[in-house]
Amino acid sequence: MLGFIVRPRTILLEGTTDADLFALAAREERRRTGVDLFGNEFAMAAAGAGDEGGTTGVIRELTRLKGYARITLLPNGRPKYRFIGLFDNDAAGRYAVRTANIFDTSIVEYRDVFRLRPKMPETSNLDPSALGRAFDKQNEPHQKLDWEVEDLFGTAFLQAFIKAEAIMPRKTFEIAGQIHREWSADGKARLHRFIRENAIHDDLSQVIEVIRILRTYLGLSALR
Helix, strand or coil, X not given: CCCCCCCCEEEEECCHHHHHHHHHXXXXXXXXXXXXXXXXXXXXEECCCHHHCHHHHHHHHHHHHHHHXXXXXXXXXXXXXXXXXXXXXXXXXXXXXXXXXXXCCCCCECCCEEECCXXXXXXXXXXXXXXXXXXXXXXXXXCCCCECHHHHCCHHHHHHHHHHHXXXXXXXXXXXXXXXXXXXXXXXXXXXXXXXXXXXCHHHHHHHHHHHHHHHHCCCCCCC
């Protein structure tokens, strides 16, 4: 009824543009290498369209689906489904992570909710405290840098977009070699259209890498 596919391991995203982008990256990886990063076990879905999405949508649907997962079991008694939420690392995303536990006391950061960061640690130790320390260590130079899915594209690709569309980011921030660009709502919409029409596998390589690492946070293989 919510209009998205639920698989045994599912990540909830803030919006449909993010979901479409990750789906595009997965299709390009399958076309280039034959590796299906989604398959029948993994999905990435928008928590809602428009006002139904965003950080509040992710928390709302994560709370609902975690309740569903608790009562939907395999024959061996283990949960059939697991859901996590992924937020941008911006003011809204940081606030959502801090307050998610108020809506559902079982929600724990680095187990149930994550923020997209410049460095997404790949580790076999999925204890939330250990994973949190890995995030902090690898992102220590970038603690004050916002990070969104659009920042996963290289400078050359974004410069091509700027030249083709005659549009500039509202602000640009660079810390320790990582660059975050803030776009207007129109600029972001045009960027996603440009990605759909022009991005090739190499342009999507960082998005593909994020999918691989997110799979590991759900106990799946990175499929390298």
